[in-house]
Amino acid sequence: MHLTLHLTNKCNLTCKYCSVALGAERMSQDVAYAAVKFAMQFNRPTGLLFYGGEPLLERTLIYDIVAHTKAIKEATGHIFHYKMTTNGVLLDEDFLKFAADINLAIGFSHDGPAQDDCRVFPNGDGSAALLESKIPLLLKYQPYAIGMSVMDLSTVDKAAATVKFLYKCGFRYITINVNYDASWTKSSLAILEGEYKKMAEMYLQWTREEEKFYLSPFDQKILSHLKGEKYNSDRRMMAQNQLSVAPDGKLYSSSRYIDNPAFAIGDVFNGLDAEKQRFLIEKGATPPAPCQECAILTRCNYAYDNFKRDEVDMADVAADISSVSCAHEQMLTPIADYVAETLYSENNALFIHKHYNDMYPVMSLVEDRSHLQGANNRFCQK
Secondary structure, eight states: OEEEEEOBSOOSOOOTTOOSOOSSOBOOHHHHHHHHHHHHTTOSOEEEEEESSOGGGGHHHHHHHHHHHHHHHHHHOOOEEEEEEEOSTTOOHHHHHHHHHHTEEEEEEOOGGGHHHHSBOTTSOBSHHHHTTHHHHHHHHOTTOEEEEEEOGGGGGGHHHHHHHHHHHTOOEEEEEEOTTSOOOHHHHHHHHHHHHHHHHHHHHHHHTTOOOEEHHHHHHHHHHHHTTHHHHHHHHHHHTEEEEOTTSEEESOGGGTTOGGGEEEETTTEEOHHHHHHHHHHHTSOOGGGTTOTTGGGOSSSSSOBOSSOOSGGGOOBOOOHHHHHHHHHHHHHHHHHHHHHHHTTOHHHHHHHHOTTHHHHHHHHHHHHHTTOOOOOOOO
């Protein structure tokens, strides 16, 4: 079982697109330890994702949780894995040494040239200058750290530049999330399509140059083609094994719906409400009627497990997919397919190895570690 621990609702940034209800809530040690105990009952390795708000505002709690799980591992042999998503403001060498010691994987949120447009301090100042030195420090300790960005309506014209920025800084795992809560229009979606096409050319160039990387919108869509019907069934299974824990200990089926009573499925002290969880799983397994005949149904990231967020009565919870997320999938899929078809037709060895060889992740890791020995720190190339 994997748990997303929402350690706090506080944050040291006030990102303009943030959907978290910022407040004073924080997770107590009692709740955190109860969450660990809850996860262990499933008798398989436990993954803990430290999340917020900004989780590094609760650094002491992170240390306490890790010490607690280390003691459990020594006593029982139970295995724990750790991850964290951070805005990077409080990252420092001490924490990165701690993270390296316990193999805590870090996702680093940064919007590249759009950073100061959206990711600002409460006084309105941008955060880019402060974070400039954090990126090479992070990649010194974690060459496989994930660079994470958000495509917002206000900065969509900088989306491709953001990917290029993260790549030049040294990130080789890059994820992009669309702010679907924004008021997207046909014209703004057309800009987004243009940005995806620029990313497609980057993907082609970097692959032809034999650079190894992961770019979420494209590699995810290529995977959806290769897996077919199994793609979304695997995604749903993963979601069932990644529950979210609110600061008060309530369990939710997803971080998207945290604090919405309709999606609360128990708490860490009393366990799961199996009937409620089963209800949500069954709802998510049936796409909305308009999606049933869609040509990319099996490849869509939103036709399954997408619910109305404003309902509080379980009887009224219904599957729903927004016109924006639908338009996004219809737009992205053929662009990703163009990339895949081009590289496949070229018989590109790296592309084929990456997507058709099940041993690629292991072989790539071994190769990369040999190259990284003695490597210099990476710095952003402006």
